[in-house]
Amino acid sequence: MKTRTIMSLTLVFLIVFGINGYIGWHGQIFLSDLLGVWFHRGIYWSCFWIVALAYLLSWAGSRVLHAHVSRVLKIIGSYWFAMMQYGILLLLVTDLVAGVLALAAIPSQTFIPVLGWLDVFIFLVIFARGSYNANHPVIRSYDITIPKEAGDWKQLRVAIASDIHLGSIVGNRQLSKLVEQVNGLHPDLILLPGDVIDDDIRPFIRYEMGKTMRELQAPLGIYAVLGNHEYIGGHIPAFVEQMSQIGIRVLMDETVHIAERLYIVGRKDKAAERTAEGRQSLDALMDGVDTTQPIIVMDHQPYHLDKAADAGADVMLSGHTHRGQMAPNHLITRRLFELDWGYLRKGNLHAIVSSGFGTWGPPIRLGSRSEIIQLTIHFTTEEREEA
Numbered sequence: 001m002k003t004r005t006i007m008s009l010t011l012v013f014l015i016v017f018g019i020n021g022y023i024g025w026h027g028q029i030f031l032s033d034l035l036g037v038w039f040h041r042g043i044y045w046s047c048f049w050i051v052a053l054a055y056l057l058s059w060a061g062s063r064v065l066h067a068h069v070s071r072v073l074k075i076i077g078s079y080w081f082a083m084m085q086y087g088i089l090l091l092l093v094t095d096l097v098a099g100v101l102a103l104a105a106i107p108s109q110t111f112i113p114v115l116g117w118l119d120v121f122i123f124l125v126i127f128a129r130g131s132y133n134a135n136h137p138v139i140r141s142y143d144i145t146i147p148k149e150a151g152d153w154k155q156l157r158v159a160i161a162s163d164i165h166l167g168s169i170v171g172n173r174q175l176s177k178l179v180e181q182v183n184g185l186h187p188d189l190i191l192l193p194g195d196v197i198d199d200d201i202r203p204f205i206r207y208e209m210g211k212t213m214r215e216l217q218a219p220l221g222i223y224a225v226l227g228n229h230e231y232i233g234g235h236i237p238a239f240v241e242q243m244s245q246i247g248i249r250v251l252m253d254e255t256v257h258i259a260e261r262l263y264i265v266g267r268k269d270k271a272a273e274r275t276a277e278g279r280q281s282l283d284a285l286m287d288g289v290d291t292t293q294p295i296i297v298m299d300h301q302p303y304h305l306d307k308a309a310d311a312g313a314d315v316m317l318s319g320h321t322h323r324g325q326m327a328p329n330h331l332i333t334r335r336l337f338e339l340d341w342g343y344l345r346k347g348n349l350h351a352i353v354s355s356g357f358g359t360w361g362p363p364i365r366l367g368s369r370s371e372i373i374q375l376t377i378h379f380t381t382e383e384r385e386e387a
Contacts, residue, residue: 162319194227
């Protein structure tokens with residue numbers, strides 16, 4: 001097992017260094033042509049590898065580097081992930097075009113600067129549009145009917161924000177937008193289906209994000225579940241404590257009964273299955289639940305919608321996928337999950353998967369938007385057609 005892990009990590013490192021070397025080589029060609037005698041290969045490659053490995057340097061040096069230095073390196077490294085993805089895609093096309101031009105006997109000194117500046121322009125457009133999509137959240141509304149009574153409630157307004165990823169990249173500025181937009185919806189209930197923090201709890205505490213998050217308001221309360229990034233960070237007790245201090249209850253394989261009218265079932269993330277304590281099955285969590293009342297399940301990763309439907313859940317809320325975050329990654333998430341984004345009716349189950357409010361890695365989205373979900377649930381004994 002250890003040998004396989006070492007071989008896998010070695011392969012990953014070789015691929016990463018290979019991609020970065022490929023991008024760096026193109027940068028050298030472009031800049032040496034542009035700067036001429038002013039170009040210094042040693043300085044260029046030293047700066048290039050610091051930028052390319054910034055995320056790794058931030059992670060490896062987190063215990064010895066000053067917090068602000070580590071944060072700057074993480075931000076640079078995060079943006080570089082986008083540069084890697086679109087660099088390899090764009091430069092392969094650039095090389096193909098350059099090869100055709102070379103075969104046409106066009107001098108390289110003629111087309112190198114043209115192709116180089118064209119690539120720079122395309123990168124700027126990608127980063128500008130991607131930053132806009134990530135930093136300007138939209139409200140997506142869903143209107144559903146559950147053919148059950150919920151006491152004297154005729155409808156329930158729920159605000160949902162998954163994958164906030166609070167940390168070094170997504171901070172108080174974005175969190176303030178979340179608070180303002182969610183409170184503007186005047187929800188009865190706020191639900192956070194996992195990945196509230198981005199691995200490390202320390203930036204959340206250091207930058208006092210709890211003070212901002214405390215401003216979220218909903219008369220029926222605020223509930224969250226764990227995502228895979230809470231498990232990656234390994235600070236789950238500290239995270240639960242931080243959430244408790246600001247009035248947010250984290251459900252870890254727990255069920256709560258709201259106003260004797262509605263059940264919320266909060267599952268541990270699927271990542272818990274690899275831990276010693278594991279996680280309970282949905283059937284076990286639903287044992288003792290009155291299925292004649294509405295039931296909302298929060299499960300961070302949108303697996304096994306059929307099991308949620310068979311267990312009697314009415315609504316399942318998930319995130320995790322980010323809808324790939326940066327196209328064409330959505331083509332991958334679409335194959336991995338039955339529902340990687342949006343809404344799906346499966347039997348009596350209303351499944352909703354959010355692309356998330358925050359971002360992982362670069363604060364860039366293409367083919368997806370940062371979003372908050374406004375879910376209006378109508379309760380009736382006679383099911384009506386969806387609005």
